[in-house]
Amino acid sequence: MTAPNRPTTAPASAAEEDGGAPPSLEVRGLAYAYPDGTQALYGVDVTIRRGERVALLGPNGAGKTTLVLHLNGILHGGAGTVRVAGLEVDPADKRTLREIRRRVGIVFQDPDDQLFMPTVREDVAFGPAAMGLRGAELDRRVRDALERVGMLEAADRPPQHLSFGQRRRVAVATVLAMEPEILVLDEPSSNLDPASRRELAEILRSLDVTVLMVTHDLPYAAELCPRSLILSGGVIAADAPTLDLLSDADLLAAHRLELPFGFDPAAIPR
């Protein structure tokens, strides 16, 4: 049993709040162009404090996925910095990068991409085991993570035999097992039936972790995230309480966002 390698010196953050604890996520001036020349991000600034749940909204092609892939250093090489709980993402430093990938838990949109091991248990164990955990501590992590998403009974089943909603919950568990600083969800409600959608919302609300949720599902954002960002044209076009954003019809229209038929943000109690 070995503890994960933690860096001994955490670089001081520019904007220390919350009694000294650095924000979960701090993005400064992030710009990025793909190798083919397509510019996706034009200087993104975002700060997410510890424990916040924030929705990242925006039309297709706004750069949402590009931004997400910067958070754990998969994409890099443009301008700007990303800090996760004070630690700067530095793709050249393997040790730091490993710690960053532990701190940033990304749940991808298709659970079949996320769940690649033969059984649920092995899949949830993959992340912590890659960090070097073994034995009882590894078992505890796996059990805890599966319990938090209500999927402990499915531990020994192959992922392909689970329903889509169950697979999405297991995908969340695979990331929770790494005890991340921030949970990043890519379209968490896509392809879910209404019951699975509600169950996932209950699970997300019960977690004591910072959440960044990329979504087109505006009611879901309103339900789960007090604060929302609109990423449009590679910049943060708006950053405000979710209900304020959703009540601003002109703002939504300017960024190709639309409320579903019959949904009225004004009817939601604040």
Added chain:
Amino acid sequence: MGAGHAHRLYLPGRSPVHRLPPQCKLVAVLVFVLAVVATPRERIWAFAAYALLLAAVAAVARVPYRLVLRRTAIELPFVAFALLMPFVATGERVHWLGLSLSEAGLWGAWNILAKGTLGVVASILLAATTEPRLLLLGVERLRMPALIVQIAAFMLRYADVVAEEMRRMRIARASRGFEARDLRDARVLARSLGALFLRSYERGERVHLAMVSRGYEGRMPVLRDVGATAAHWTAAAALPAAALIAAVAWSVS
């Protein structure tokens, strides 16, 4: 383990054969098959002894004989080939029921049938008593290169996903009125196959992304250890040892 759905070939159970570590079973089957293949085809009694040994393993493992027989259907193409041999082979001929058969061809057919069937039955018993996942751990234990084991593991995980994608594409084709009628339609099928390859390739990239995001650095972590004791190896050696004794006994007599 083994709760919920099991793999198609695996027959869940708790027999001594099921509980043996996979690497022991793999080596046992391999040595057994080598002994069978090395036995001269004229020693018919040795083959009868091998068959009895496999029957004993099936009995201990509680694998129904009928299930084993049904699964031997996989060797039918080879059987067809073997049945042709007495007719097409050259050499001395014997006459039986008005048929002119080649003697060398008859021996050749017997050789293929007997050895093939014994090998197939041994494999069926291995697959019925060992989860596919454990088989992979077994070959890993036997020093199979990790990369090959990983590729096989991903195949195991994604075979159903790719098959499902193929099924959806077939339904989409059929919904637009396409039905494969003759060879000219092969173009359409080939294009679908190309599209399927591209989709699988893209999925591979996404899976890799998900792996890297969770700390993958080229090696899969060892999550289940399937250690084997001397007792395990001894138990597993029973089958090939008995087969070797049978082979040697008949060569001495």
